[in-house]
Amino acid sequence: MRVSSDKADPGYADWCKLNGDRKIVTVYLDGEKVRDAVMADEEAGEVRRCVRTEADNLAFDKKTGDILRETLRGKVKVVVEDRF
Numbered sequence: 001m002r003v004s005s006d007k008a009d010p011g012y013a014d015w016c017k018l019n020g021d022r023k024i025v026t027v028y029l030d031g032e033k034v035r036d037a038v039m040a041d042e043e044a045g046e047v048r049r050c051v052r053t054e055a056d057n058l059a060f061d062k063k064t065g066d067i068l069r070e071t072l073r074g075k076v077k078v079v080v081e082d083r084f
Contacts, residue, residue, distance in 0.1 A: 001078045004039035011039060022083040030074040038069065040078050047072045
């Protein structure tokens with residue numbers, strides 16, 4: 001399964017469908033929960049997430065205002081649960 005909150009990503013439609021059905025997606029990489037994931041692909045073994053500073057703030061590009069992202073690789077598991 002691939003899910004993404006990025007409109008330009010192939011997993012965006014699936015993410016929208018899950019949200020529409022009031023589902024919560026939790027992403028795990030090598031058994032550890034991934035915070036701030038914006039894309040997860042179980043088949044490719046890839047997760048994209050927002051970068052955090054040492055003070056636990058989101059890191060961003062001062063020129064563009066874009067939040068920085070990083071790609072992590074390993075065994076990815078996407079868990080879908082009911083919101084309520």
